[in-house]
Amino acid sequence: MFSEYKPTNKKLFQITDNDGSVINKKYMPDLSDKEILKAYKDMLFARTADLQIVSFQRQGRIYTYPPNYGQEAISAAMGSIMTEDDWLVPAFREMGAWLAKGVTLKEIFLYFMGHEDGSRFENAKNMLPISVPIASQLTHAAGIGYELKYNKKKNVVFAVVGDGGTSEGDFHEGLNFAGVWNVPVVFVVQNNQYGISTPFKVQTASDGIAIKSLAYGIKGIQVDGNDYFAMYQALKNAKAHALKGNGPVLIEAVTYRKGAHTTSDDPSKYRTKEEEASWDLKDPLKRMKAFLLNKKLFTEKEEQKLIKEYKSEIDRQFEAVEKEMNYPLDDIFKYMYDEMPADLLQQKKEYERYLHRQAN
Numbered sequence: 553m554f555s556e557y558k559p560t561n562k563k564l565f566q567i568t569d570n571d572g573s574v575i576n577k578k579y580m581p582d583l584s585d586k587e588i589l590k591a592y593k594d595m596l597f598a599r600t601a602d603l604q605i606v607s608f609q610r611q612g613r614i615y616t617y618p619p620n621y622g623q624e625a626i627s628a629a630m631g632s633i634m635t636e637d638d639w640l641v642p643a644f645r646e647m648g649a650w651l652a653k654g655v656t657l658k659e660i661f662l663y664f665m666g667h668e669d670g671s672r673f674e675n676a677k678n679m680l681p682i683s684v685p686i687a688s689q690l691t692h693a694a695g696i697g698y699e700l701k702y703n704k705k706k707n708v709v710f711a712v713v714g715d716g717g718t719s720e721g722d723f724h725e726g727l728n729f730a731g732v733w734n735v736p737v738v739f740v741v742q743n744n745q746y747g748i749s750t751p752f753k754v755q756t757a758s759d760g761i762a763i764k765s766l767a768y769g770i771k772g773i774q775v776d777g778n779d780y781f782a783m784y785q786a787l788k789n790a791k792a793h794a795l796k797g798n799g800p801v802l803i804e805a806v807t808y809r810k811g812a813h814t815t816s817d818d819p820s821k822y823r824t825k826e827e828e829a830s831w832d833l834k835d836p837l838k839r840m841k842a843f844l845l846n847k848k849l850f851t852e853k854e855e856q857k858l859i860k861e862y863k864s865e866i867d868r869q870f871e872a873v874e875k876e877m878n879y880p881l882d883d884i885f886k887y888m889y890d891e892m893p894a895d896l897l898q899q900k901k902e903y904e905r906y907l908h909r910q911a912n
């Protein structure tokens with residue numbers, strides 16, 4: 553697979569088209585109807601939760617949030633391939649993969665409400681915290697890969713980063729180290745076409761991201777990131793490759809961030825309606841739903857029922873978190889320094905005034 557789709561061949565790895573028809577039978581994964589349905593439901597749940605969280609933020613009930621809208625197939629496929637013992641080294645825009653690892657909705661809500669308990673991930677074995685310093689997680693991923701190899705463990709690391717992250721020095725350091733030491737790390741770049749407002753065409757002068765694998769002496773592949781089956785197959789092969797001791801793989805998952813960068817961003821300032829409409833045709837959920845409807849594995853009615861159930865479950869859990877959200881103000885400030893510097897002290901005072909105003 554990696555030789556057929558080597559980046560210099562300039563062939564995007566796809567299995568289904570925009571209508572959900574299988575166009576690449578050779579690589580169609582051998583999944584049961586039940587497994588396919590589960591993957592779709594996982595995507596639907598993640599999308600429903602994502603849209604709800606944006607709405608909570610608009611109601612002033614949560615702080616800033618980075619929507620996953622449009623990128624769900626990548627996380628769902630990672631969720632299908634990762635085992636409990638595999639490592640997940642996240643960025644910040646792959647909620648479906650966090651949920652698959654065992655992160656709870658409660659933790660996700662707490663995290664985006666600024667509560668440190670949201671980083672505990674009590675039930676998620678072998679997962680690092682969410683990483684906002686762009687690409688810094690890739691050096692950690694390479695280090696974990698080194699440990700797995702050193703101790704001859706039979707698991708791999710899945711590390712996630714965005715296209716903007718590939719312009720950071722840490723991307724180079726992580727991939728260079730991983731290549732030199734031949735460690736079992738699968739690097740997944742979610743190329744969602746933007747780094748905030750920076751379009752991909754000015755992110756790099758290279759012909760895509762997958763081709764950068766050549767410079768590190770590792771395998772690379774460009775995959776349709778909105779095609780669950782293609783992502784599943786690419787990740788499965790990458791994991792098998794790494795487990796055989798053949799080293800890291802760089803997967804460029806080509807996708808589109810349908811939402812804003814975060815809830816503080818307005819993408820209408822830097823992209824057109826026409827562009828958004830063209831990507832809408834490639835929406836990962838629409839494609840997989842078309843596949844399921846064609847095979848009569850699912851109905852529109854079932855979908856509506858599920859969304860309703862998911863929404864009330866998400867609401868219920870969110871309201872429960874809101875009720876018990878109560879932490880001492882000092883928790884936000886006290887762990888960084890032994891003696892708080894003047895600017896932090898000033899911030900704390902301002903926040904105290906803000907809380908006081910809110911309470912009165």
Ligand SMILES: Cc1ncc(C[n+]2csc(CCOP(=O)(O)OP(=O)(O)O)c2C)c(N)n1
Nearest residue numbers: 645684685686714715716717744746747748
């Ligand atoms: C080291 C660092 N520089 C800058 C930022 C500010 N920042 C947050 S997200 C972002 C863009 C990231 O783009 P990309 O890697 O493509 O991921 P995406 O947001 O598209 O998922 C930037 C520049 C940061 N968090 N960390």
